[in-house]
Amino acid sequence: MTATAPDPSLYGRPTMFYDGGCPICRREVAFYRRLDRAGQVRWHDITADAEPLAAQGIGLRDAQARLHALDREGRLQVGAAAFVAVWRELPYWRWLAWAAAVPGVMAVMDALYRPYARWRFRRRCARGACDL
Numbered sequence: 001m002t003a004t005a006p007d008p009s010l011y012g013r014p015t016m017f018y019d020g021g022c023p024i025c026r027r028e029v030a031f032y033r034r035l036d037r038a039g040q041v042r043w044h045d046i047t048a049d050a051e052p053l054a055a056q057g058i059g060l061r062d063a064q065a066r067l068h069a070l071d072r073e074g075r076l077q078v079g080a081a082a083f084v085a086v087w088r089e090l091p092y093w094r095w096l097a098w099a100a101a102v103p104g105v106m107a108v109m110d111a112l113y114r115p116y117a118r119w120r121f122r123r124r125c126a127r128g129a130c131d132l
Helices: 023-035 060-065 080-087 094-100 105-126
Strands: 015-018 042-045 068-070 076-078
Touching: 015 023, 015 080, 023 042, 060 105, 068 080, 076 080, 080 094, 080 105, 094 105
Parallel strands: 015 042
Antiparallel strands: 015 068, 068 076
């Protein structure tokens, strides 16, 4: 499926699309939001409104299975790259985003994130919470 161009109003600051139905995700986003005092990131709960990702050709189940974000330029980032797009804007986390730019680091981060994301998604779906 071909993704359409993101809404131009989303350019300029990243948007993290998170699974608000997941307790782990909610806690992590709450932590990040407390750090984001300057409002540098848009926080979008996909369980409340999946339309922005649907416009990108991403279904709700896929969005729940792995983290998605739009970076400052409106490009879709998935997995570890989505975290990095958000970390660039957060105090105390910028250094980790900078470190992720070292060749090979992003691949390692994504290799660690993928099994965790699968585990989290299976755990969430085991409770029947994926059929929204």
